[in-house]
Amino acid sequence: MKLLVAVLVVFVAMFQYRLWVGEGSIADVVRLEREIARQEADNERLRERNKQLAAEVDALKTGDDAIEERARSDMGMIKEGETFFMIIDDQ
Template sequence: MYRWLLATLLIMLIGLQYRLWFGEANLREVWRLEQMIEEQQVENAQLVERNKRLEAEVRNLKKGLAALEERARSEMGMVKEGETFFQLVEPQQERRRD
């Protein structure tokens, strides 16, 4: 009698272990999904930070002319009226041919 009960419990344990490791939604799949979630959270945090920087830049461009002027000077090389533009050029070093 006890042998049948022990055999039944052992078969149930093996069945549950099989399902835990190899069945649908097994532990390996859960671990893989948790890793994917962590990676996605890191990417989302980076995107949130980027969006905050872009939002601040948009606010600056809408509010004041200083940000717009700075961008025009740095990206487009524009100069205010009445200013003198100086461009410093480094001398090229002569190449020696041996």
């Protein structure tokens, strides 16, 4: 009988160890939940960026205004007949 009780105590101790410290423990589950929340926030930020990029691609594919704006701001291009003025700070 004492042997049976000893074996049962060992099994309970093993299960308690795994519950509190081992893989799949409560602390491990809490850590994984925090990691999931952080990853979901990152995914949402990236989804929003992808939406903005898709809207910009659509604008570049369909409208001349977006292409003209890009050419002016990124490449410094001007239209024919326009005069370009550069204002330089004294600094």
